[in-house]
Amino acid sequence: MSDDRRLPPRLLGVSAYVLARVGRLGRTRMADMLRERGLTLWDFAVLTALDDAPPSSQRELAAQFGIDPSDLVDVVGRLLDLGLAARERDPADRRRYLVALTPAGRAELDRLTDRAAALDATLLAPLTPDERTVLTDLLDRLLTHHDPRAV
């Protein structure tokens, strides 16, 4: 049984492919971890954004991640339902919503961050600490360079 057949060298030579494949590993694990708590990847991203800096509108929040504002509606709605976020109309512009973390949201974010760190540890297990640092540095630079929603 050759179940341990290696991937073709020619395939492994394509960085975009390997990146996509390893990326799916990370995505799946993160998604699984979050699903246990009733959250999606976008939910987590938005939580960190709310913690980082309160957005002046949902539209700005959507732009930050390059997602469609109409898709953000569900994300924010879920966070509100779970009591992790709260919002009020901007008094200065009543079209906008000011969204912010609740104490429960901040606590949940802390928990999620811890679990994410544990997840990273298993994901990057085959690498030495130094190598992990190098990897995250390289990935951050790639992300920053290609950043916005530039597909």
Added chain:
Amino acid sequence: MSDDRRLPPRLLGVSAYVLARVGRLGRTRMADMLRERGLTLWDFAVLTALDDAPPSSQRELAAQFGIDPSDLVDVVGRLLDLGLAARERDPADRRRYLVALTPAGRAELDRLTDRAAALDATLLAPLTPDERTVLTDLLDRLLTHHDPRAV
């Protein structure tokens, strides 16, 4: 207009997330490139596998990539339709199909490999040649370690 808002540091600290995000970059670009030629990511992967070593059955091929055999049917079917692959029943076991690249398939694979290399160049543009080597090495090791279909 703060369209250039950075992603939250807490989010960038999660390797699994960054990996997923950068991975999507690679995936999208590869998929776009392949779509121009009527192919999917799996099609490309299978082409490289056929070139690397002829599988003894479609099931083995599916196992190599950890995908469902029923999903491989469409992939193989498309390659057959495009004349990139051919197959015949295994005389030793007529339940199995022996799939192989056609000359056209090999030529197409060469073309695709070239385009993939060009794509990699733009994707990894912000990195030095040495850094690119390091990155692919680290990614390969991650993939090898977690490999099978271990999600």
Added chain:
DNA sequence: GTCTATCGTAGGGTGCGACCAATCATTGGA
């Protein structure tokens, strides 16, 4: 005060990847 633009929202459509059950031909062993 009217007109245009913006914000949040509802609703719908697409494509892809993963997954599952059932079917038919074929095989190898009991």
Added chain:
DNA sequence: TCCAATGATTGGTCGCACCCTACGATAGAC
């Protein structure tokens, strides 16, 4: 010779990312 297992296939579901349109409420410019 019959039976259980295997290979390829069909057909269907689910979830997710992405994208677009339309609409009511509000704001700002004129």
